[in-house]
Amino acid sequence: MTPAQCPRCGSDGSTADFRGVDDGETVWTIWRCNDCCFSWRDSEPASAIDRKLRAGEFALDISDPGRFPVVLQPSNFQK
Numbered sequence: 001m002t003p004a005q006c007p008r009c010g011s012d013g014s015t016a017d018f019r020g021v022d023d024g025e026t027v028w029t030i031w032r033c034n035d036c037c038f039s040w041r042d043s044e045p046a047s048a049i050d051r052k053l054r055a056g057e058f059a060l061d062i063s064d065p066g067r068f069p070v071v072l073q074p075s076n077f078q079k
């Protein structure tokens with residue numbers, strides 16, 4: 001399974017956290033961005049998960065993580 005691009009920050013680094021399975025077939029996947037910790041289900045409407053269609057105010061530039069000390073805490077997700 002190819003990691004999905006994050007709808008919020010555009011990172012290609014994501015992890016599949018959960019899969020919805022029906023009759024042995026995956027019907028949806030919940031992804032979590034490894035860079036900004038955003039989570040989404042790939043069956044959500046394109047207006048919610050397509051970076052080109054989402055409202056710009058929900059986009060995040062993670063090049064300066066110090067600007068978002070509460071939102072971006074990837075160390076909390078390291079195993």
Ligand SMILES: [Zn+2]
Pocket residue numbers: 006007008009010011033034035036037038
């Ligand atoms: Zn992200």
